[in-house]
Amino acid sequence: MNTILTFAYLDPGAGSMLLQAIVGGSAGLMVLVRHLWRTVRVSRKPLDADPSGVEA
């Protein structure tokens, strides 16, 4: 897939959602850490990942 097509499928709101956790205070930072940890786990074990919340 070329670069243009890759960016065409980006969700423009995803980065904004993560930033809201950062500016939301210390509890928000913990939410962000847990989200990023889950992201890493899903990316390493895509077949074992919990299907809920995983995009097709």
Place this chain on the structure above:
Amino acid sequence: MLPQQVFDPGSFRDRSARVALRDGLIFRSLKSSALEEWNWVSSKPFFQRAMIAQQIVSTRLIDQEECAVSDSEFIATLQHDRLPLITWPYEWCFSMLRDAALLQLELMSRSLQDDCILKDASAYNFQFRGTQPVLIDTPSIVRLKPGTPWDGYRQFCQMFLYPLMLQAWKGIHFQPWLRGSLEGITPEQFSKVLSWFDLVRSGAMTHVWLHARLQLVAETSVSTSSSLQTHGFNKQMIQNNVAGLERLVSRLHWKAARSVWSEYDNVEGPVSRDGHDKEAFIEQVCVSGQWKTVWDLGCNMGRYSRIAAKHAELVVAMDADHLTIDQLYQSLRKEQNRVIVPLVTDLSDPSPGLGWRGLERSPLEQRSQPDLVFCLALIHHLVIGQNLLLGDVLRWLASLQSTVVIEFVDRDDEQVRRLLRNRSDVFSDYNRYEFTRLIGSLFRVQRQLELSSGTRTLYLLHPLSS
């Protein structure tokens, strides 16, 4: 049953709540999901208080039979109070955009207390009643889904925060940027505008730099929204963000000291000498009729707009100079003026039709029909300064089908000599003979007054058809 509504061509993005115009009235047709939200939100105390304070446009549910639509999915209809003028954010000055931003945040903060939220943050959701911003998109307020972030945060940055930062930090006028892109300025674009020095400014590192870069981190196979919800995102985090944005926006100030036009009324010469005669002439014209809408073209600090405001329902005060309009808006806001709407408007390059099919954001002439127009000490700037044809300018004024008060400034006036100082004089059409010939063919000249400077004349013109 009344004739079918016609949906506003700019109202299609929210498919469940579309605006329709009929007989000069504003309706909003609702699908069942939007009706459910309306019933919930409109019962909340914050909503009632905001509507009483006129921060939200006055809105009521009306009998569906009064407003039939062909699409059976629309099961209910709201009626909004009609505001005297619709304007677009690229016509606003810095302080207008900032006031609209602060109202958006105030409504966000109050709605969250009642478990509601403004789902989007488009600057086009706001209009001005004089100098008071008003939210007109009532369906943008919905129930808060627990655990989900604010969907409108990115839009708020693009349409409010970055344009304000651009003006306040860099001194770059935001209007061409908003006119160039109806979605505003993206975090990725704006982060490239900032210097390293700018990054130490409050909010720059998070709301701009990090905002732009997090998009790359966010590209994963995991749904960000549902993941944040699962991991404990809550309402307090949105409230913290909104409170921080309120502090940030309220500290943004545009500190331009002066522009070419900001001290125009204070200069010596024909401008000040003729001022009292012009005021008396304008006052006489204003009291001579019933005026619904007055356009003051090249309004400067609104000296004549204020006279018209005593006799008209709406005065649209237009000037191409951003700082002048900003200063006028600030002084009108102190007076709590609800009649004069100041707009940054370059008549040689006015707002075009923009958006989908060029119909979403219409030109000013399609949004407002004046019955009285002031064109005072302006025509020499349009013809000599902007290189427009005298005949074209007068034909455009005649096309408005309005009464016109126009000031002709002779070639030997010192301001015209200043305009010609560094230009080759190719403006052979700009002379009194040609001017009087043209107005004689395009208007009925009712009255003229030689001003005491001896180089300027006021004319009261009526359309030929009247």
